Amino acid sequence: MLSADxxxxxxxxxxxDNLSGKTGLAMLRYRQGPVVAVxxxxxxGAELEPITGISRRVPIVADLNAALAYRPEVAVVGLAPSGGQLPPExxxxxxxxxxxxxxLASGLHTPLASDPELAALRGAGQWIWDLRQEPPGLEVAAARAAALPAGRVLAVGTDMAVGKMSACLELTSAARRAGLDARFVGTGQAGILISxxxxxxxxxxxxxxxxxxxRVLLEVASEPACTEESLLFVEGQGSLCHPGSSATLPxxxxxxPTALVLVHRAGQSHVNKHPQVGIPPLKDLIDVLEGLAALGRPAGPQPRVRVVALNTAGLSETSAARACAAISDELGLACTDPVRNEPAADRLLASLRASEGTRTPE
Structure with missing residues (x-):
């Protein structure tokens, strides 16, 4: 319902200035269409870049009425609070x-369209998009995506909120810069709002x-010009390491997938907010991920973790390079932070394409 322009x-x-705003921050970083105010x-009254590190000129205002001067058409809830409930403010x-x-567009679990106060205010032609709803007519999976000719690259993470969506979006952009047909498949509220x-x-x-x-993979792959040379980047969710997450397996x-991208935050040793739950050695986690990916699929090449996207936010360029090199040496896999700059994303894509199993041409 949210058009690109x-x-x-x-x-x-x-x-x-914190992870509760990750949906809006992702839109500021990756939405191609206009964001006229925050x-x-x-x-x-402050500048956006010193607060967020995002080099986009967008005014920050105190309330919605102040934002009207910038002529928005859609108000998007940019918060992703724990539990997905509507913040009273x-x-x-x-x-x-x-x-x-x-x-209105919202990815919260709290539905806005059924709120009596908001529903009473909606005029003719106005819409409220509650995107966090189960699609109708779903079926139990039957490994149908395995027959698709396009390469399917899934981001898997060592924790929640480590940058799986960002890695996929950066790799999608890198693939398009390389002249490839690349399509991003959103599986969370920010990814869906962006794409x-x-x-x-x-x-x-x-x-x-x-x-x-x-079903969404089959729909994307059925679009015109999607061929065996296409790449479908699937946004990851959750983590096998997190005690509250069940998203990786489905x-x-x-x-x-034909290939996996492991996403990890540099230096992180335990699950965020759960210091008693450690993140295992990356090699051990990779073995588990690849073992799971080998089950429940038709015969054929088994998916492997091909590259590592390392979240180095907060590190200097020198420290980030050292962290990437250490993981690359440890695992024998290419490792960069694709969010830092386009060359890093391009290098990660090149390593992914060079790996067996991505089904992409040279």
Whole structure:
């Protein structure tokens, strides 16, 4: 429902400088269409880049009414709070957006369209897109994606929020720079808002989760010009290491990957907010991931972890290079941080393409 060229205002109340705002921050970094304003009272009037490191000129304002001067058409909830519930401080600005004739888009678990107060404010022609809903008519997965001719690259992580979506988006851009047909498949709220399509995996009942992934892969692969030379980059979710995550397995089952990209945060030794849950040696985790990916699939080449995308945020260039080199030496795999710059993403893509199993031509 969110068109690529619609001017949007991001509602990022209190999330501009921390991970609770990761949806809006991802849109600021990767959305190709216009982002005309950001609402965050804590940083109203400040410059975006010193706060976020994102070099995009977008005004930060105190409330939705102040954002109207920049002529947005859609107000997007940019927060991703724990549990996906609507933060109370957003309610007034959502109401103000509807009164001003704007559309709403939200990836929260709290549905906005069924809220009586908001529904009463929606005018003729206005829409509210609650994207975190289970698609209708799902089926149990049956390994149908394994027959697709296009390469299917799945990001898998050592934890939640380590940069799986960012790695996929950067690799998609690198592939397009190289003249390849590359398509990003979103599986979370930010990825879907950025690309305009995908499946909200955490809104799907577990029995149908792999089937939902399978269906969206089949849909993307059926689009014109998708051939055996195409690459489908599938956004990862969760982690096998996280005690509260169950998303990795249905992604593996549903997309039947031809290659895996391991995403890890430099120096991280345990699951975030769970210091008692350690992250195993990367080699051991890779063995588990590849073993799982080898099960539940038709005969044929088995998917392998081909490269490592290392999140080096907060490290200097020198420290980041050392961290990447250490992991590369440890695992015998190419390792870069594709978010740091285009050459790093291009190198990671080149290593991925050179690896057996990606089904991409030289």
């Amino acid at each position: 619609a001017p949007v205002v991001l509602l990022l109340h209190g999330g501009l 609402v965050d009272p804590a940083h109203a 957003l309610k007034a600005d959502l109401a103000a957006a509807l009164r001003a004739g704007l559309h 305009g399509r995908g499946v909200p995996l955490d809104a799907v009942r577990v029995d149908y989760a792999a089937g939902a992934v399978e 992604l593996i089952r549903g997309c039947q």
